[in-house]
Amino acid sequence: MGRHSLPDSRAAEGRRDRPSPRRRRRTVVIATLLVLTVATGTAVAAKAGLLSFSRSCEESTVRLSVVASPDIAPAVRSIAERAPAEEMRADGRCLVVEVLARDAHKVAESLAAGDEKPDFQVWLPDSELWLERAKGLGEGVPVSPSDSVASSPVALAVVPSASRKLGWPEKTYSWSALVAELGADRVRLGAADPARSATGLLALAGIGASSARQGGDSDTRVAQTAKALAERMSDGDAQVLGTLARSTSGAEEGNPKRNQAVLVSEQAAFAHNAEATGGGELDLFYPRDGAPLLDYPYTLVNEADLSVAESRAALRFMTLLGDRDARAVFAEHGFRAGDGSAEDSLVAAAGGRKPQPYATPAAEAPSAKELRETLGMWTITVQSARLTTVVDASGSMATPVPGRGQSRMDVTKESLIQALEQFTPNDEIGLWEFATTLDGDRDYRRLMPTKRLGDPAEGGGTHREELTAAFAGLRPVPGGATGLYDTTLASYKEARSTFVKGKFNALVILTDGSNQDDRSISRSGLVAELKALRDPERPVPVIAIAVGPDADRDEVAEIARVTGGDGYEVSDPAEIRAVILQAIMAAGQNGLVAQE
Missing domain, CATH: 3.40.190.10 (Periplasmic binding protein-like II)
Known part of the structure; x- marks a missing residue:
């Protein structure tokens, strides 16, 4: 199903000359609305109250709650006031729209968490990038985007x-x-x-x-x-x-x-x-x-739970936001049309003047991956990181990655070395490896201490150079199994005991399997230990990455979330670099950086 189009009065104005592939790819699942307007045609539209009726609004109303980005909320509120004034109807009932101003990043975080049922049916963030943020790990409140109502x-x-x-x-x-x-x-x-x-x-x-x-x-x-x-x-x-x-x-x-x-x-x-x-x-x-x-996508929230009346009201209001009068209101507040086309008078009032290229087609929207990497870079750059990297060295890491001609370990090492390039000399990074009986009775071994990348190394060079060589030297242990639980507990204890204030402290664990050490602590025991060790004043989130089809994402997620971190899954180890940056960004957003 393609992206839903607004009514003809809006669509006739055309689209941006060079729509980005990301914009074309965005799928829309406003199923109820499409049933109303396409599947059953004009007769249903009349029955639903999408056409005008004269019955008094005092008899019945349908209410719609809209949360909008603070910059566009005044314009949307002004347009919404037309509905009761002109006795506009949806589903045969008069339409009343409440517009609330809320910061898009706060709404996205709330929807991604999915902890509470939203008190609104429509969301107008200032950018579609928040829709990706709202999806989180796919366990939050679902959102269904449609076309842009304005742009800037x-x-x-x-x-x-x-x-x-x-x-x-x-x-x-x-x-x-x-x-x-x-x-x-x-x-x-x-x-x-x-x-x-x-x-x-x-x-x-x-x-x-x-x-x-x-x-x-x-x-x-x-x-x-x-x-x-x-x-x-x-x-x-x-x-x-x-x-x-x-x-x-x-x-x-x-x-x-x-x-x-x-x-x-x-x-x-x-x-x-x-x-x-x-x-x-x-x-x-x-x-x-x-x-x-900024593209202000009209977005349904938790569409499957909307009543028929709410769905029809949402369609009616979307139609209203796209009509000629609404476009004039948006322009009065300094917004361009949804396709990005520029009016000279608006540009002049904003401070633009020829030959500034204000009518140049908009830059192609960055992909979700590019945005994650940019945010990860930002977090790393402005908040020095202290990371202990713990890498699975069990025998299964020798398994070839389909289509790459390399093992899981080879691709993992390359990804870690590439990720290392994103860190500054002030960032502190260390390295552990783990597999059963790797070091006597222990399943883990510390290869490099967690210290500044710019620090001098004993044999010359820097800690960054030593760490790069240590990543390159990682090898799967023949016959070694995954000693995940004991390793997680030991590395977490050390990361907590060597905590540094003012930095983003975290433990990054990469594994391609579930725990296979029968002598280790149990999962429930590990979770209880981590819960007891966690200190909100000295946060050390675990970023657990399940690599390949044999890894248990649910297992690592349960372990990580106890610490304030989360679990991630990658089918190809080449994705590790992007996931680490994404995870750092997410943890940084959640305030997991202790202040000086």
């Missing part, structure tokens, strides 16, 4: 004195060149936390993609950019605008605590300029290699 590109807003130094509006830049120019001219740049802001994350991903196209050591350049952004980071989009110099006075703009440029959406700049006085309006730079879009 991510751009660079600059105070006038700094924009003139950068050659605005005549001079244009790619993302990577723009960031480099800001650093060269020492223009103070601020951004919202990419872990909490779609604007911040999409901008950072855009900078990374632009830097990669430039070639050279792009990872280092992007990490440097992330580090600089972290020093001037705000919690959210509204807060980052508050960090700007508020006047053109020399004292204000010379204040080192005040930013001269911020990464924001066009709509945020529009709203800021509408209220700015005394020359406080912002100028916008649009990257010539394409600005990513």
Whole structure:
């Protein structure tokens, strides 16, 4: 089933010239709505109350609760007020829509956890990236996305004195060149936390993609950019605008605590300029290699549990958000149409001007994997990590990986060495291996201590170089079985006893099988021990990765979750690097970093 289209009045306007493959791939499962509008046709639509009736609204109503991103909530609320005023109906009953403003990252985390039944039926996040976050490990509340109701590109807003130094509006830049120019001219740049802001994350991903196209050591350049952004980071989009110099006075703009440029959406700049006085309006730079879009997908929440009346109300409101009057309301609030097309008057009010490439087709949306890696890089860069890596060396790790001509161990080693490149010299990483009777009666052996990658090694070089060699030297133990439980307990105890405040402390365990040591502690005993050892003031989450078809994801997940971590499953060891970054990001979002 393809992505559901809005009614003809909206669809007739066309689509973006170059829709991204990710956007085309997004599947939609608004089954009830499609039954109403396609399977049974106009007669059912009339019976359902999608056409107008004159019966008094006092007799019956159907209520719909919508949670929207704070930036778009006022516009959606204004449109929703039309429903009772014009006696709009769904299922023969008058439609009443309540619109609540909530941060998208908080909603996504709540849905992914699935701990409580949502108190709303429709969600309008500012970006589809939150839909991936809301899915979590597939155990949360399901979401069903449809088309975008509006959009806004991510751009660079600059105070006038700094924009003139950068050659605005005549001079244009790619993302990577723009960031480099800001650093060269020492223009103070601020951004919202990419872990909490779609604007911040999409901008950072855009900078990374632009830097990669430039070639050279792009990872280092992007990490440097992330580090600089972290020093001037705000919690959210509204807060980052508050960090700007508020006047053109020399004292204000010379204040080192005040930013001269911020990464924001066009709509945020529009709203800021509408209220700015005394020359406080912002100028916008649009990257010539394409600005990513905030796309505001209309999303059903827990669709299977919606009543027929709620489903029909959701369709009626989706139709309302796509009509001519609604589009005018969105434009009045600074939003583009859902296809990203630009109106010159809106762009001018936001601070854009030709020849800035504000009408250039939007950059292709980054994939879910690319976003996970960007967030993982961000977490690693701004929060130094202390990781103990524990690798399964049992005989089954010699099993060939289908289609690769390498064993599980070979591919695992390559993935770990690649992941190591993402860490800075201040990050601390160690290595253990495990298999039954590996070291006398013990199932585990510490190969490298957990210490700074930049520390000098005894024989010359650095700890990073020693660790790389240790990863490369891992070998399966012939006849060795998986001694998972004793190893987990021993490595967790050490990670907890050597805990370092101010860093992201974690234990990364990779295994291709379930516990096979009959002499070890039981699973229930291990869980009880870990639960007793866990200290919220000194968090050490376990990131447990089940590798290959023989691994037990449920087993490692149960063990990891006791510590505040989680279990992951990869069919191909080549996926390990991305999963480690994803897991670090997820744990960092959950506040598992002890402060100094």
